Amino acid sequence: MLEGRQLGAYALRQPLGQGGMARVYLATDVRLGRDVAVKVLDERLAAQAGFRERFLREARVAAALDHPHIVPLYDVGDYPFLYLVMPYVTGGSVQHALKRAPMAPDEVVTYATQVADALGYAHRRGVVHRDVKPANMLIHGDGRVLLSDFGLAKIWVGTGVPAPRHRRPDAGTPEYMAPEQVGGQSDARSDLYALGVVVYLLLTGRLPFTGPTSESVMAAQIGQQPLAPGLLNPRISAPVEAVVLRALAKSPDDRFQSASEMGAALLAAVAAGDIGMAGPISGGGPLSPTSALMRRSLPPPRSSSSGP
């Protein structure tokens, strides 16, 4: 624990959280007199040949990203530890907000379209995130979602430092890892798959693929079909369900091909779903027979709550 220590201009005050390869501290920038978050990398990483150079190279890539839904990089340092300095984001992460799952589709889509915007912006610049998950989505004081940790998943791969179990074989947490990432491949569409997992989780309160070990979760990513989200939460409309299932397609070619396409599909699905809830038309899109059956057996959501 480094609280009480100063790294460069940053006086570390208290730990905010711990991940697989770093600890994040609330700190004061003593020159500017403002709160910041300082992410200090595991010491074993800095000791790896070439790691420092890769870290600084990726930091430059991350620093060039300027978007309302991406956590900006303020500074980096390499003495006596490698660290990154970013704004202190006060609202916790979407991981914390999971306590409220299943969330209303409108709220989920608001978060997801903001993340899709950020991903689209990065992808157009050739930057793939590779570790899209609720812990890397921070909630700003004004309610916006900010995607953090661009570039960090990439530098972890190939360090030779024994990776935490959950990071093998490629970066990315197995629950959010696209099938091709399990085999060590990833592109922009792998990020969209991970966003699909997050949306599924927020809408249903459950991960689509789980298991007792990292290996079993990764095997499920490759070989198991997700349970239709409408079966877990009947308030999920057929169009929204169709978008989620498309995002989770095993083959990248069957998914949304760009973040903007996925964002637009989510917005359209929520709009179509609302119309479906209010009237007899229930929207289009592929629907599994069981979830259609289950939906038919439920009373229309608004008729039960509206009194005389």
Ligand SMILES: Nc1ncnc2c1ncn2[C@@H]1O[C@H](COP(=O)(O)OP(=O)(O)OP(=O)(O)O)[C@@H](O)[C@H]1O
């Ligand atoms: N800029 C920030 N402002 C406030 N809290 C932050 C900030 N960055 C990270 N945190 C908190 O610190 C925790 C740890 O972050 P870290 O990125 O090290 O790990 P992680 O994303 O949970 O896991 P992984 O090691 O797989 O990336 C986060 O979950 C978050 O709660």
Ligand SMILES: [Mg+2]
């Ligand atoms: Mg993180």
